[in-house]
Amino acid sequence: MDWSLKWKIFIDKISYNNYHNDTMKMLGRGLWVTVKIAVLGLLIGILIGTIIAAVKVAPKYKFIVRLADKICSVYTAFFRGTPLMVQLLLAYYVLLPMIGVKGVNPENVGVVIFGLNSGAYVSEMMRGGIKSVDAGQLEAARALGLGYGAGMIKIVIPQAIKNILPTLGNEFIMIVKDTSLASTFFIGDLMTQYLIVRGASYLPLEPLVIVGVIYFILTFLLSKLFGFFERRMSRADR
DSSP states (O other): OOHHHHHHHHHHHHHSHHHHHHHHHHHHHHHHHHHHHHHHHHHHHHHHHHHHHHHHHSOOOSHHHHHHHHHHHHHHHHHHHSOHHHHHHIIIIIIHHHTTOOSOOHHHHHHHHHHHHHHHHHHHHHHHHHHHSOHHHHHHHHHTTOOHHHHIIIIIHHHHHHHTHHHHHHHHHHHHHHGGGGGGGTOSSHHHHHHHHHHHHTOSHHHHHHHHHHHHHHHHHHHHHHHHHHHHHHHHHO
16 A cells, blocks of 8 residues: 555645645644533542541541442442443433433533543542641641641642642643544544545545644653643642
8 A cells, every 4th residue: 555645635635725724624623622621520520629638637537428429439339340431421312311411512512521530530640749748737737727638738738739740730631632532423633634624535545644743742742741840840840
């Protein structure tokens, strides 16, 4: 098979102004949707993960705390123990029709599921981050009159987030790559746009290589960005 000829055919096709402009717009729109889903999913994941981690490390003197701990354990076990693809398909094709919800934007479904999935993983990261903070700091905060919740929010959790920043960066990069799974129901992400371009060009490999390069550049830049923030924080500590 003459791959050089296939590339020439693909380049000739996208060289036409209309086709080129449409292709670039579609890939740009897909990139925007991919980044938006990843950012919103990570933010939801950080919020959920922080709440779960706080419940996990809280003293279990009260029944409500023990009950919340059991619920959080079931939640994390489900979302960490089942594939993300299964979660997306169950939500979109099973759960929403069962409760009678129709006409939901697939992009919103993707954001919610990615956030819930990320929350299960971030909770374990955050729990480790909280435990890495000296317990004396929380005790000192309570001695100064702050309650358990206020001490966690104002003193412990900010330090925990700083401690787990590298792993949060890895989680964000994983979400960016995993958004390709949502192309199963044409969520509008980068992989969805690849499927459309492939169908229009009748050439499967060439647009896939371009999309792969875009993913690589995006994740490479994100890794460098998180590395920059990590170095800045380390310098501030010194």
